[in-house]
Amino acid sequence: MKRTVVFYKTADGKCPVREFLNSLSGKAAQKVLWVLRLLEELAIIPSTYFKKLTENIYECRAQFGSMAYRILCFFVNGSEIVLTHGFIKKSQKIPGSEIEKAKAYRKDFLRRRR
Structure with a gap:
């Protein structure tokens, strides 16, 4: 599935998302972009790289060294797949504020797309 x-x-x-990618080092940005390509190309995305967080919000997951990079998105x-924003994950749990931001961006996207 494409x-x-x-x-x-x-x-x-x-x-x-572009601002987030521009803030990363070259190799970290390459790793995140590689994961984003998997989203486009693989029919089944391994949970290592993609996970459902809520009914409509998902996370793209990239690990580079000891850093955990996340980009939230929705279908x-x-x-x-619409990528909303990215951040560096610093704790075990995704901060609720990041999920709420993704939900707000989703609502805005769908409202303006009509």
Whole structure:
């Protein structure tokens, strides 16, 4: 199954995922981009790289050295994955504030897409 990965943009044109990727070192950014390519190319994505967090929010997971990178996302029309934003995971549990941010971005995306 071929999926399309889309970067969410705010109403004022900011792209949180691109800003996150630009903040990473070259090799860390390459690893995260490699995981994003898996989302597009693999029919079944291993849970090492992709996990459902809530009813509509998922996380893309990339590990580089001792750092855990996460990009939250959601599906549209079953084959389109919209990446909302990224962060460096610093604890066992994903912070609720990050999930809430992804939910708000999803709501905004769907409202503006109509």
